[in-house]
Amino acid sequence: MKQKTTVLYDKNENEMTVPVRKALSVNAPSARYTGYKPETVTERAQNFQKED
Numbered sequence: 001m002k003q004k005t006t007v008l009y010d011k012n013e014n015e016m017t018v019p020v021r022k023a024l025s026v027n028a029p030s031a032r033y034t035g036y037k038p039e040t041v042t043e044r045a046q047n048f049q050k051e052d
Helices: none
Strands: 005-009 015-019
Touching: none
Parallel strands: none
Antiparallel strands: 005 015
16 A cells, blocks of 8 residues: 655755655544543642632
8 A cells, every 4th residue: 555645845945755644533542632631720829819
């Protein structure tokens, strides 16, 4: 099977041939960033004021 490529050019008009692959679906496990947790909020201590 022939590998798909695309040609890119830099600011000096130099040609670069780079391989490309089909994108993964958005629900593919390997396409997910496991470190992002939208339910977790981190606040700095100076953002809060104590009430007396």
